[in-house]
Amino acid sequence: MNINELKAEVAKINWWHTIDLGQGIVTPGKGDSAMWLKRLAFPSDLSGKTFLDIGAWDGYFSFAAEQRGARRVLALDSFVWQGNGGGSKAGFELARRALNSKVEDIELEVLEISPDRIGTFDVVLFSGVLYHMRHPLLALEKVCSVTSDMLILETHVDLMSAKWPAMRFYPAGELAGDGSNWWGPNPIAVEKMLEVVGFRTIKTIGLYPMDNEQGRLVMHAWR
Numbered sequence: 001m002n003i004n005e006l007k008a009e010v011a012k013i014n015w016w017h018t019i020d021l022g023q024g025i026v027t028p029g030k031g032d033s034a035m036w037l038k039r040l041a042f043p044s045d046l047s048g049k050t051f052l053d054i055g056a057w058d059g060y061f062s063f064a065a066e067q068r069g070a071r072r073v074l075a076l077d078s079f080v081w082q083g084n085g086g087g088s089k090a091g092f093e094l095a096r097r098a099l100n101s102k103v104e105d106i107e108l109e110v111l112e113i114s115p116d117r118i119g120t121f122d123v124v125l126f127s128g129v130l131y132h133m134r135h136p137l138l139a140l141e142k143v144c145s146v147t148s149d150m151l152i153l154e155t156h157v158d159l160m161s162a163k164w165p166a167m168r169f170y171p172a173g174e175l176a177g178d179g180s181n182w183w184g185p186n187p188i189a190v191e192k193m194l195e196v197v198g199f200r201t202i203k204t205i206g207l208y209p210m211d212n213e214q215g216r217l218v219m220h221a222w223r
């Protein structure tokens, strides 16, 4: 594909991630994916590791893992890749081609994840997905079942002033008018859920408040 063909293909897609495809072309996503990479404290060296990106969308973090030396990267998604939420799989597929990437992909629901279906991974990324889960504790059980070492988790949080583990329920799109947002756990609830599903060591990496109650949280957890 020459540069003009690539530009034309990029322009057809509603991007989530800002991916540098080379030749001066950066996909026009929402926000700044490189900034999120820093917030996640994304490992700078993944040499020889296996990496699973749950809710990969355009695959920015999958490609970043590959570029940092991961020997196997699996990008997993369902909702957006099936054409929901204003997105599609086209961005992932175009970026993979443009980057000459070997990232694998699988269309799977979080609740369908199991070691039998996809194997286990040294590092698992679960970014921006927890609050989309109708059954967050069950989802985290599935995530834990395929994590052999480390989880990187990023999520929306709510009820931050509560001193006990709590989750706010959004039954009718109360969060950002988006009916696919179900729950806003507070940071203590996220930590306790990670413990309950089987993670032993849990570390808060960053908390980014938007107001007194809501914000974004990054945690790392190990089996």
Ligand SMILES: C[S@@+](CC[C@H](N)C(=O)[O-])C[C@H]1O[C@@H](n2cnc3c(N)ncnc32)[C@H](O)[C@@H]1O
Pocket: 016, 054, 055, 056, 057, 076, 077, 078, 079, 080, 081, 108, 109, 110, 111, 126, 127, 128, 129, 132, 133
């Ligand atoms: C807010 S986006 C986050 C994208 C990316 N992980 C990031 O952090 O930039 C949420 C992603 O989770 C995916 N997702 C939502 N529900 C899912 C489910 N039940 N199974 C698999 N993926 C899901 C969506 O398709 C979407 O790609």
